[in-house]
Amino acid sequence: MPHALAYSAKSPTAPLTSFSIERRSPGQLDVAIEILFCGVCHSDLHTARNEWENTIYPSVPGHEIVGRVTAVGDLVSKFKVGDIVGVGCMVDSCQHCKPCADGLEQYCENGFTGTYNGPEQGTGANTYGGYSSHIVVRESFILRVSHAENDLAAVAPLLCAGITTYSPLRQWKVGPGQKVGIVGLGGLGHMGVKIAAALGAHVVLFTTSANKRADALRLGAKEVVVSKNAEEMAAHAGSFDFILNTVAAPHNLDAFLVLLKLDGTMTLVGAPASPHPSPGVFNLIMKRRRLAGSLIGGIRETQEMLDFCAQHGIVSDIESIRMDEIETAYERMLKSDVKYRFVVDMATLKN
Structure with missing residues (x-):
């Protein structure tokens, strides 16, 4: 079995350090990939530090992967050596239940x-x-990347942040003529603004930081509301078709539910380590509002998202880091000190 260089967490309190792992040899339906870039997701930090209490150690995080195909199995038909491809949050599923059959x-x-x-x-x-030199994945879970080569590092976060925001925007049919709110301007939120704007919606960004106003407008928002300002919030009461809430910290959901119009929906994609306070029932039942959740997207929808982003020139706003800077990146993520996603240049792993 081929060895791969990697960076791993050995325990919840140990810093990530270099590590050697074994990858399987490519089977008939497998694709071997040299990893070029790997985005840094907050889920990586949650897992490395066992904040969801399900981590198996040693743990090698990373699920925003862009790389180059180095080998393919005998029965692989969609990819060839040299192709630029992506791998997101999944590398397999049972393949026989109804959601799998439906591309979910x-x-x-x-x-x-x-x-x-x-x-x-x-x-x-x-x-x-993906914090590793290469990976082997079943062909049916590989995505084709058609962005320009100089954009590849910024494409990596699309494999999680991109699809996490694209999927609910598509599921609730966001488009022209709709007023759409995005709560939070972080790794997820900035992608939500870009994609919702590209879908033709009138996008309003909600933030607790007034200093993010200029950036939100640059990314495609038409309006910015400081959510701590009661007057600014009240001015939008009952006016939104859809709100995508990307905040990964517990907060008052009622403050945003009252902004939805009749039959409006707020979908949660942020995953806080502890629960949100329970929303009031009357804010839901009086306007038939909906509070929903969304995970990522299936492989078919993730490919659709990549193609949509390539067509519209959408990538993530990133800061490139070396592999040995990952702990510093984690600490900066906790302070929201990144615009808006760290991406590891995996060539630095070899050093």
Whole structure:
């Protein structure tokens, strides 16, 4: 079995350090990929530090992967050596339940296989993610990347942040003539603004930081509301068709539910470590409002998202880092000190 260089967490309190892992040799339906860039998601930090209390150590995070195909199995038909491809949050699923048959592998009734922190289908073995030199993945979970080569680092976060925001915007049919709110301007929120604007919606960004106003307008928002300002919030009461809430910290959901119009929906995609305060029932029932949730997207929808972003010139706003800067990046993420996503240049792993 081929060895891969990697960076791993050995315990919740240990810093990530260099590590050697074994990847399987490519099977008939497998694609081997040299990893060029890997985005840094807040889920990586949650997992490395066992904040969701499900981490298997050693843990190699990373599920925003862009790389180059180095080998393909005998039965692989969609990819060839040299292709630029992506791998997102999943590397497998059961392939036989109804959600899988419908292209909704993320809702696999038997549990999809995460790109890291497994378990692997069949064997139950722990999976290792994109903080590594290469990876081997089933062909049906590989995405084609058509962006220009000089954009590849900024494409990597689309494999999680991009699809996490694109999927609910598509599910609730966001488009021209709609007023859409995006709550939070972080790794997810900035992608939500870009994609919602490209879909033709009138986008309003909600932030607790007035100093993010100029950036939000640059990214495609038409208006910016400081959510701590009661007057600014009240001016938008009952006016939104859809709100995408990307904040990954517990907060008052009622403050945003009252902004929805009749039959409006707020969808949560942020995953806080502890629950939100429970919203009031009357804010829902009086206007038939909906509070929903969304995970990522299936493979078919993720490919659609990549193609849409390439067509509209959409990538993530990133800061490139070396692999040995990952702990510093984690600490800066906790302070929201990044605009808006860290991406590891995996060539630095070899050093």
